[in-house]
Amino acid sequence: MLGYIVRRLFIMIPTLLAISVLVFVIIELPPGDYLESYVAELQSQGESIDPKRIEFLRQEYGFDKPMHERYIHWVWGMVQGDFGYSFEYRLPVRDVVGDKLFLTVIVSFFTVLFTWIMAFPIGVYSATHQYSWGDYGLTFIGLLGLATPNFLLALVLLYLANVWFGTSIGGLMDPQYLDQPWSWAKAQSVLEHLWIPVVVVGTSGTAAMIRRLRANLLDELEKQYVITARAKGLPPFRALLKYPLRMALNFFISDIGSILPSVFSGTALVAIVLSLPTTGPVLLAALQSQDMYLAGSFLMFLAVLTVIGVLLSDLALAALDPRIRLQGGTTR
């Protein structure tokens, strides 16, 4: 098991490097140099420019250096925990990100949990009652959740939550808890606001999950050992519970690798609509104001979170399923 973990950690390094190249290329794509546009903007506002500040920024990013050197500088900075400097906030990126990343993780965690809780019983029902009306109906509802654009669903739910429960509009907590240290009441307020993004992002993931769980379980149910179990007189429910469901559970954990990116995507989008203090809105603002280093760091963080999530699911799977440990391959 230890060997597997080490091997798996080593695989992560080239992946992260490749992602960082991709992100860096995107950051570099807009024409011109940030400093030029920054200076131009300051001049157009009639503000004086502090040459020291410009010099500091120029050094910070080494704009005079060739691209590959800047890339190495950027990556090396990240390894040391220096994520660059945000022009918009005039703060190091690390200070801007802080809490937001944590809240992103919370929202995503609950979303995945919601997806599991919804998808599991429905998927099992659909597989055991294949081609029944219930199967069709649930599949259709799942598809409907997939087809409705997340952002609109979020808006409508936000409005309804405000009308019905008096939940404050926007944000992830009631306004009085902003900038307060974490307390029980604050956590409660967060939970009150959390369900909208969780449900909205969850609905789109659930449909896909139900389909895959159904297909997986159906494959399992056709196998010989299930027939044997039933032939020797095991009650149908037990025959389902004992082996096929356990096999399908493995898939449940390994599938996190494919739902996590879509959860992060959905969370980013929904967070913008609901103005949640997660990464989404800051990313959008950074992109719109071409504050590319902040945007780049956010993209990088999201990718790292995904990779870590996949890693955790792989490890959990390896703990559950001896075949994977022994073969030493990746699950995907």
Added chain:
Amino acid sequence: MTPPKADAGALRHWVSEEPFDPYSIEPLSPEQEHYYLASQWQLMWWKFKRHRLGVACGVFLLLMYASVLISEFLAPYNLHSRHTEFIYAPPQSVHLFHEGEFIGPFVYGTNYRLNMENLRREYTENRSEIYRIGLFCRGDTYSFWGIGRGSLHLICVAEGGSMFLLGTDRLGRDVLSRIIYGARISLTIGLLGITISFVLGIVIGGLAGYYGGVLDLLVQRLIEILQSFPHIPLWMALSAVLPVTWSPLLIFFGITIILGLLDWTGLARGVRSKLLALREEDYCMAAQLMGARTPRIIGRHLVPGFMSHLIASATLSIPTMVLGETALSFLGLGLRPPITSWGVLLNEAQNINVVALYPWLMLPVVPVVLIILAFSFFGDGLRDAADPYK
């Protein structure tokens, strides 16, 4: 035919001298013959026809795409025609009876009043005015695909009246007409995007699967990385990169390419795994021995073998693109007016006031949902039919 004579010794070897006709033994019924001689595509079609929902959705999609050709005629008003006296007017309802008397489809006139307390525009029905709705009548003039000018519309209201079946937006433009025009962009962007990702998927997946080795390893890693990256933030970043100075049309193509660029991974995986299996087949070896070049082997001999699967899975990934465009435009990072797509229309519904006060501005979501559902069911049907030998 004479029976062989038994000799005193061993039985002599006997061969009938009549010409052999294989069909005399197992004659095929006309249906069987029809079935056995059918091409792969024919078999697929027969199987697909049995998937009722898939066929219905296919027909629906065809109609939607056909409507794109004649949007000008179908829409009651032009895309940009403004009705300044009807700003944020709610949907009008169509009536058939006026005071118990049958008149045929008509709408009432509207009274407008500005509520001075909360400054809301209030529209009420004016029951004394009746405007009949007619078919094939003259309305706004439009230029039809640059061929000529016309003013014929499918439905319009009698002179002097107004008919906003789905309400108007903040500039007093008819929402129904804008939805009909928006279909043009929203429907084509999915097709263009999928074409790009289809070509990329076949070429990249094909090369990786056929050559294997290092190339395959690289492509595999690239696919893994792209798939493990959250798509919407990446789309957002790429579309934010498009220069502001570009014309809306260029932006449209840029967005299409961005959508296609990230979507090919699933297709490439499918192509690769199929090719890995198929290149070991004897007919592939035969083609190699006869000196066929790699592109010919891939394109002529291998790809047709799983084309049907590819088309089915491509159909299933169109919804992601439609949703992606809608989301990007909604955020203001995608298409920009005057180009009108459903996402651009939904951009107006970006804030909570719209939900509370002008909910009809969210109606463009209905065609989005319908199109996505239709593509999903249609793709499901195609996928089931793609393997006709099962």
